[in-house]
Amino acid sequence: MRSHFCGLIDESLIGQTVTLCGWADVARNMGGLVFIDLRDHEGIVQIVAEPSDVAGNAEVLAVAAQIGYEDALCVTGIVRKRESVNNKIRTGQVEVVATKIEVVNKAEPLPFHHHENPGEDVRLKYRYLDLRAPEMQRKMRTRTKLVATLRRYLDERGFQDIETPILTKATPEGARDFLVPARMHPGEFYALPQSPQLFKQILMMAGFDRYYQIARCFRDEALRADRQLEFTQLDMEFAWVDEKIVQDTVEEMIREVFKEVIDVELVNPFPRMTYAEAMRRYGSDKPDLRIALELVDVAELVKGSEFKVFTDAANDADGRVVALRIPGGASLSRKQIDEYAAHAAKYGAKGLAYVKLDEAGAINSPIAKFFAEDAFQALLAAIGLKNGDIAFFGAGAYNKVSDFMGALRLKAGKDFGLIAAGWAPLWVTDFPMFEWDEEEQRYVALHHPFTAPAVDSIDDLRANAKAAVSRGYDMVLNGNEIGGGSIRIHSSKMQSAVFELLGIDAEEAQAKFGFLLDALKYGAPPHGGIAFGIDRIAALMAGSESIRDVIAFPKTTGAQCLMTGAPSEVPDKQLAEVHVRVRKE
């Protein structure tokens, strides 16, 4: 239908006749002429309909005068040099003088135009109009390019793209499963996979050597700010490997892909940090290294104080007392400090002690009175507090204090413009094997129950489960966990022992994971892998805050598709066919 794309018309075409197809971005009448910005996925070019003595122009002008926003047009015309150059667009040196304009599909009055922002709900309802915006097209193209580049990289290196089932077995470990009633098996259900974890491990046991899949995964969780019910991961698994091979391979891949897709050179090699170090220095297992702030442990310096909150934590083996210095933070008002306290409270803080040193060096701190003068000065010196700074303190259980102080660090980084430009990747390693779940009074797996422990002996693991370190690793970028993986257990006996430590008895293990325990018995090779969050990486590359910008048809935090109206009621007849009925509480 067309000879060229709108956005690619340039001076090399001057004098030529072209046919273009696209949408009327803007149409305006000026001095008897009509100017139309014609837009396709490549960009915009200016069309002119002008009155002249040449036969036929009157007709073109009459059509052009009726053009409205988003009419679908096919335009034939002659490319010429533009009088008033527009340097904002690629085609700004030229314009097309129309000899024929066909209105292929006249648009009715629009609910909104993508030049406006009518709010996300309206944008999602009319997603097809929203996606026409050049900025949205750019973001979606970034995602496409990311995925294509990853695939090419892996295809060239012998990784085999293998699809695993979407209709699979319910495995109540981890997040909540989506269930699908099985019509042919009354009372039974398939589940949608939370990840292809077990299938990819089975593939290694099935003799495949290097696997990948851009896999859709499903988690029926409360939708926090930027989560989706379904999401996409680059899922990878390697046979006959240790963690070094996996990490080196995928680090190189990520570096190449950033270079190719957005022309960014990531540091080589990525910094590495243990989980313990990350928690200690940054209060996070996914530290944003673009923020130079670090936590300072001060337990030893507060033991002599009379502030019970501090002394209790300082004298508890599982406690922590820590300070976060914010340069220039003395400017915070009482109200702003309260906001920091409220933010910390969301992560479990019960209060938030602080010390301000104003520009003149005067101390303002509700806790100074609990310290001897010289002890307090020693504390401030240890923190490195300077005139104009503030320091916040956290005291209590180690993990909780780390969490809320880590959260304050991020907030301070943002509020005070302390986030350096650029990209800060790193590896976090040596995660604890287990976490103690207070509510359920049992261990839970920090990665997942298939992660190998660093020790080979089952007895050693049992004897020291609390301190056991796993062979898991995360790739972190700018404070986001973009990839997580591990070397897996490849011994059936070790897998059973880990299930047992997680409170899954032999019968339950057999019912849920029997096929895995079986498969491990028949010569399972050592194996490991990783999974990357494609939505998040694409959003980072596209410079988007929200992953919804790089998903064509996302759902709302209310788990709805505003365009199609999913989910929806279905006739009872359809439910009867799959042997369920709606439950009314």
Place this chain on the structure above:
Amino acid sequence: MRSHFCGLIDESLIGQTVTLCGWADVARNMGGLVFIDLRDHEGIVQIVAEPSDVAGNAEVLAVAAQIGYEDALCVTGIVRKRESVNNKIRTGQVEVVATKIEVVNKAEPLPFHHHENPGEDVRLKYRYLDLRAPEMQRKMRTRTKLVATLRRYLDERGFQDIETPILTKATPEGARDFLVPARMHPGEFYALPQSPQLFKQILMMAGFDRYYQIARCFRDEALRADRQLEFTQLDMEFAWVDEKIVQDTVEEMIREVFKEVIDVELVNPFPRMTYAEAMRRYGSDKPDLRIALELVDVAELVKGSEFKVFTDAANDADGRVVALRIPGGASLSRKQIDEYAAHAAKYGAKGLAYVKLDEAGAINSPIAKFFAEDAFQALLAAIGLKNGDIAFFGAGAYNKVSDFMGALRLKAGKDFGLIAAGWAPLWVTDFPMFEWDEEEQRYVALHHPFTAPAVDSIDDLRANAKAAVSRGYDMVLNGNEIGGGSIRIHSSKMQSAVFELLGIDAEEAQAKFGFLLDALKYGAPPHGGIAFGIDRIAALMAGSESIRDVIAFPKTTGAQCLMTGAPSEVPDKQLAEVHVRVRKE
């Protein structure tokens, strides 16, 4: 862990030390030596553990003597020229003399070895053992290569890979939906997509220009012999096109991909045939052109007979009388002819008339008596019956006769070895827009309700719906419909008219497809596309009868995964969370 792959060891490595990882395919003791066939995904190499005076060999031999089927091993050794060359394997010129054998994971006694075929149920239960077979590895690699090649082809040509939702809206058109209860919306359900049809059309309206996706699709249908609940299609859509652009583009793609993946040159261009011609000549809308047999219409020649079955059909405007000549078919016994009649009956035949001409030219036919001698001879001449042939006759309603005679043609082709070697692709075009559904007493769409009619005028379509031809097209290969597509309706008014003709009233249309009808109003471009069945194409390329051979974890015809045990019962607590209960009839 390894220096080389087992299957790639060759004479260039003679004298070198290599480390290999893999599985013991076979181990045998011979004359004080132990030979192990070590297998990885690349193939097999022979390992030798030999006694000699060199220190340490005794230890290697002791380990080797204990090796069993499918033990996971890492072997270090020196490559040397093999005494008894084995030309059946790529590495057959060499062997590796082991200096170290590590049993990484000892296999327990196996339920079966892939050298045996214990039946598909056992193979599927222990799929990880089944997939280790070199033949299964080869088939799965063919699929991987097919998909990678398609993607690269499309990426290079500016097609954008865009993911569409798996959790979407129930649309009761077509096959039965899988339903997913929505936890956050009590009493409501998501549905799994039968295809991304509407999403890809919406993408064109959203300003994307060329789309593709290797998409998982779901149909809750009775599993006929070679169907799966979930299947994979290459889904494509083009904006601003007519059928020629779509067909030329994808025909070229398929030709290139066959060349690259399995080194087959498909004819250029593909033959083209209308639906009417395909039904007339082959009794099928997906004719297998490798079989030279054609149906011969004989209504005019039987009108004068006294065989009422023939004369009724011959005098009915919607009737058909047709013959199928099978060269050499006179050898069929009475019992075999009954089998043909039974086969035809499956497709709706009520009986099966025939005429045999034996090698001596004697006629054997139950219907000869209804004909005058010369009329019968004229009939046989028209059919081209020769000594040694048989001809079957079909008479009745046009479509039914075509169906069962088409089925007989395929059976005869197979039984008599009349399927030519090679590949026979073609396009089938000009499908009817609608089919009359006797049961529901309404029109149904032959492709789907979004397919554009060949006429532009709504009035013309309404006036002549029965004879209306659509802009749909199928790509057929060796009797399989491997791709189906169409130019779509891009006018909201035409779409509403088609819904109406299909018996979907305005209210229902708005409830189910309101977002499509809306989107068509805001400048929808002309668009069209196609979808290819990846599982089937991969099976054809791999030389497999069953698509299950090119799916890593297929379900049985009973809709079960024998490995994981899906589907399964789930605790009532989990059902309560998603607001459903099991319905007991």
